[in-house]
Amino acid sequence: MLFAEDNGFLFSPSAVKNLYYTPCDKNYMFFEMAVSLWKNLLQTTKERILQQRRMSLYNGAHGYDEELLKKKLQQFAGGSINLSKEDNGIGILTLNNPKLMNAFTGTMMVELQERVTELENWKDGKGLIICGAGNTFCSGSDLNAVKAISNSQDGMNMCMFMQNTLTRLMRLPVISVALVQGKAVGGGAELTTACDFRLMTPGSEIRFVHKHMGLVPGWGGAARLVRIVGSGAALQLLSGAARVDPERALHLGLSEETLLSSDETRALEEAQAWLSQYTEGPASVIQAVKKVVTAGRELPVEAALRTEKDVFGTVWGGPANLQALVRRPKHK
Numbered sequence: 001m002l003f004a005e006d007n008g009f010l011f012s013p014s015a016v017k018n019l020y021y022t023p024c025d026k027n028y029m030f031f032e033m034a035v036s037l038w039k040n041l042l043q044t045t046k047e048r049i050l051q052q053r054r055m056s057l058y059n060g061a062h063g064y065d066e067e068l069l070k071k072k073l074q075q076f077a078g079g080s081i082n083l084s085k086e087d088n089g090i091g092i093l094t095l096n097n098p099k100l101m102n103a104f105t106g107t108m109m110v111e112l113q114e115r116v117t118e119l120e121n122w123k124d125g126k127g128l129i130i131c132g133a134g135n136t137f138c139s140g141s142d143l144n145a146v147k148a149i150s151n152s153q154d155g156m157n158m159c160m161f162m163q164n165t166l167t168r169l170m171r172l173p174v175i176s177v178a179l180v181q182g183k184a185v186g187g188g189a190e191l192t193t194a195c196d197f198r199l200m201t202p203g204s205e206i207r208f209v210h211k212h213m214g215l216v217p218g219w220g221g222a223a224r225l226v227r228i229v230g231s232g233a234a235l236q237l238l239s240g241a242a243r244v245d246p247e248r249a250l251h252l253g254l255s256e257e258t259l260l261s262s263d264e265t266r267a268l269e270e271a272q273a274w275l276s277q278y279t280e281g282p283a284s285v286i287q288a289v290k291k292v293v294t295a296g297r298e299l300p301v302e303a304a305l306r307t308e309k310d311v312f313g314t315v316w317g318g319p320a321n322l323q324a325l326v327r328r329p330k331h332k
């Protein structure tokens with residue numbers, strides 16, 4: 001295993017070892033033991049954290065048969081979910097159904113789950129931008145599909161499928177941004193709340209229209225919205241099916257920033273520049289930062305502290321930490 005310094009200078013465990021110890025040095029044995037202990041701890045901790053993250057919200061115990069539901073969803077074809085994993089560790093996930101304002105068909109719901117699984121296994125992943133094709137975000141479920149699965153059981157199954165998928169998306173060990181251009185409506189508005197941050201372009205809109213459909217959010221959007229803007233503002237946005245423009249979103253804390261351009265290409269460039277200020281550094285460290293924040297956000301304090309200790313153990317004495325000890329950076 002080699003450790004790449006920011007300027008490309010490579011360190012290996014032996015290089016670090018030889019910086020300090022000689023084979024006859026008794027500390028040499030200590031260092032060897034510390035490295036192998038670290039490797040074992042790293043492996044078991046990563047497996048435990050990965051297992052925790054992958055545990056789905058709903059399973060057979062809830063009468064949820066995922067494989068059966070996926071077969072049903074795949075009857076409603078159209079559009080795609082495209083993922084481009086860039087060399088800088090930022091992924092671009094594009095909702096691609098512009099003819100229907102990027103409404104989610106059944107096959108797009110299944111593809112979203114497949115992309116989330118891909119992202120869970122992306123070792124170099126640090127950030128994720130979710131955007132829509134055709135300079136608009138997403139208009140929720142494809143109403144043609146919704147009509148065909150409007151019976152209660154199918155509706156509940158689709159709801160559990162999307163809640164499982166969006167919860168896993170929310171817990172990805174990358175810093176995620178919803179780039180809201182044009183409209184984010186219904187399930188599209190809910191999808192924005194599964195990201196860590198939202199950036200909006202001038203003239204764009206987030207709108208929870210569910211009330212007008214005789215519904216409430218079903219993809220987890222209400223639970224997440226309350227945690228983002230507070231229960232009072234969430235109640236107003238849901239009961240009023242209010243149009244949230246960039247200014248109101250900033251005021252509510254629903255959006256981090258209003259971008260300068262509403263041009264599709266330039267807005268994506270702005271979003272990448274905004275996100276890259278938080279993804280500088282080794283993927284292992286950025287992923288560890290997201291994991292400890294996710295734990296603090298979702299777990300009771302003692303469980304969050306234990307998870308923080310576990311995650312700390314995966315980076316303490318790790319490549320980036322050892323390099324920093326050699327480099328001794330001044331944090332001026």
Ligand SMILES: CC[C@H](C(=O)O)C(=O)SCCNC(=O)CCNC(=O)[C@H](O)C(C)(C)COP(=O)(O)OP(=O)(O)OC[C@H]1O[C@@H](n2cnc3c(N)ncnc32)[C@H](O)[C@@H]1OP(=O)(O)O
Nearest residue numbers: 099100101103139140141142143144183185186187218219
């Ligand atoms: C839990 C989630 C919840 C659920 O699953 O039940 C939902 O998400 S329900 C769906 C909620 N979404 C909507 O009700 C949005 C409906 N669409 C609109 O309000 C408008 O299309 C809007 C505001 C998004 C954009 O309006 P605009 O005038 O800019 O465009 P058009 O309306 O002309 O749309 C272009 C074209 O796309 C079709 N379209 C748009 N959204 C959907 C959709 N969700 N499902 C199916 N088709 C959609 C629209 O019908 C137009 O097609 P056309 O053939 O030209 O009529």
